[in-house]
Amino acid sequence: MSLWAVVLAGGVGSRFWPLSTPTRPKQLLPLASDHPLLVDTLARLEPLVPAERTLVLTNVELRDPIQAIAPSLPAANLLTEPQPAGTAAALTWAAAEIQRRAGDEAIMVCVHADWSIADPDAFRATLRRAAEVAALHHGLVTVGIVPTRPEIGYGYIRAGEAVTGGARRVATFVEKPNRERAEELCAEGCLWNSGIFVWRVGDFLAEVVAHTPEVAPALAASAGDAELFFRSVTPVSVDVGVLERSHRVFVVPGDFGWDDVGTWASLARVRKADADGNTSSGPVHVLDARDNVVHSEGNAVVLYGVEGLVVVVRDGLTLVTSVERAAELKLLLDALPASLRDLP
């Protein structure tokens, strides 16, 4: 079984402002460890899929920064999208590239570059099991995460008929719920839709041809020209454009401390906190303070007698907010002068 990995690393975003900016997005930042999230992601895959069989998809601006932090990734494995075109197109392009190099039987594992995984061994074991299910059933396999809280920020998967190897068919994908509904979904045994997918490239491309008119004709017409392909597709997510339309979708449960590192507050989950619940990186000194998240890129930070704050220091700028408010940074950014918001 020839395993390939596809790492989606094109995201931009402002949820980790002032550290994350369009030219320095989250996946390039050392948020979960002392290495950038993308570097953590590649290291986590390495025992299962070596760099030679790992493709990283990103945008043109991030090509050089990614090569700088991931020098062992072959240059030919760093694919760039000329413009954002949705995950259906990105994964179709990656699948076609793997098909060209390794044929229809190659199995691709799809992950995002900016997640944290607490238990990498269990993560890889789950991917292996998912790959077996994909091979056996010619299925599109998603890894559904066993929920640890009634999170309203994720979609859920309701599993149906059991097949081999602990896998089930997907009964329905459930949209992001409200709080009450999220509690019901957790009680019901639904799983988080993580965005981890595993499939044979031939099977996936066949499903795209069968169900995804937004992407399939562009692939046929592009003749291997990425520029032409990405400019011809209609952007759609792989969930909406392929998985929700396919009848060959399976789910394998995963329980390995997956976190999408979505807000500053999530660092309290993915980094080790001190006895008082403070999470810090950089030269941080905390006295008589609780449940704070502090991140400094170099300057010293001293917290004294405060609680539940997020303090971020980068060269030239200090942000002080609360753990709750850090989830709504966009409201702040909309109100800031552009010179501050659009930091390099």
Next chain:
Amino acid sequence: MSLWAVVLAGGVGSRFWPLSTPTRPKQLLPLASDHPLLVDTLARLEPLVPAERTLVLTNVELRDPIQAIAPSLPAANLLTEPQPAGTAAALTWAAAEIQRRAGDEAIMVCVHADWSIADPDAFRATLRRAAEVAALHHGLVTVGIVPTRPEIGYGYIRAGEAVTGGARRVATFVEKPNRERAEELCAEGCLWNSGIFVWRVGDFLAEVVAHTPEVAPALAASAGDAELFFRSVTPVSVDVGVLERSHRVFVVPGDFGWDDVGTWASLARVRKADADGNTSSGPVHVLDARDNVVHSEGNAVVLYGVEGLVVVVRDGLTLVTSVERAAELKLLLDALPASLRDLP
């Protein structure tokens, strides 16, 4: 009536850490306005006492920094103490210096370099009235501040028999009270012991000779040699060493927005707050936040959705604490590594 001013500018201290440090004490910092407190103090005195008749007492280390920020002060008017010797010795030395230059009749006004005064006109009018009382009664006149809150950080003055010009004899000096006692003292009409003193130099020196064995013999023996004088005295405050022992002490009430700028929280009183109670200096951006004190020496600071914090940013260091805890910074400093505590 020849008025002289004596400005005590020797204080060190850590209550405005990380901005204030031994080599950069509070009086050199732009805390109440955009100018250092000492510069504010000299400007406030200027319409009453020109720089030629103003003496500034400080320590050797601060001589150059003070000359740099107060270039109009004649070099001969900047007196240095070779070691901290208490306010009784400092004011005795200043009085003797004025006596040498202007004789016994000169009246000296004593203030500290690091206060804020909201109403400088009323301040100067009060000093004029105090000077008249001093001249008329050959008294040591203190200005007692009309309290605006039951402050436990100051001593109080209980006034006795009325004399001319709104002045009274001092009945007793009251030590710093607890909260309950402070409320009683305010209700009783006691005044804050500000440390503003006005007297004829001849009268003050006579009282020192009569009542202050810690200082008087050293003055007689030093023959104008400052080094010898300050090394020979026994340190004692002017309150304990002179005023509490003298029977010629008067108090004139003052109500001009005096503040000793004692903690970061005091900036909320002495600087103009925005509509949400935030006080800031430097490039500070505040959104949906209340009652914070923010001071930056240059780097941008963004506060979002937080309340009652003190945030101080100087080159290389950010302090985040609360308005309440800022009053106990010493506890923090005792716990910090020396490299952080003893910033230049």
